[in-house]
Amino acid sequence: MMNRRTLLAGSVALTGSVTLDKAAATEIMSEGPPLDIVPEGAGWKIRSWECSDGAWRPLIARARLVADDIQIDGRVAQSDYATIHEGLTRRDA
Numbered sequence: 001m002m003n004r005r006t007l008l009a010g011s012v013a014l015t016g017s018v019t020l021d022k023a024a025a026t027e028i029m030s031e032g033p034p035l036d037i038v039p040e041g042a043g044w045k046i047r048s049w050e051c052s053d054g055a056w057r058p059l060i061a062r063a064r065l066v067a068d069d070i071q072i073d074g075r076v077a078q079s080d081y082a083t084i085h086e087g088l089t090r091r092d093a
Contacts, residue, residue, distance in 0.1 A: 032056050033049045033058075035047070035048055035077075035083060035084070037087055037088065042064060043062055048077040061075060063084065065088075070084070
């Protein structure tokens with residue numbers, strides 16, 4: 001007799017994936033990968049993320065300090081702008 005764990009393990013072995021229930025999938029998708037800001041040359045490299053068609057896709061941008069303001073070249077998620085500005089002005093201080 002097969003139990004759920006054996007059946008699930010067999011399913012993963014055959015298909016290479018597991019189907020999550022809607023609540024688990026929503027929880028995973030709502031969090032997304034973390035925002036990443038790393039020094040690069042005279043500025044910073046920013047990796048932000050957007051969810052599109054059920055998949056997280058990276059948005060890569062560069063930032064630099066110009067006349068006491070942060071200039072961002074490239075796309076970042078709208079929801080990350082405040083965090084980026086706060087993080088970079090704190091790092092520059």
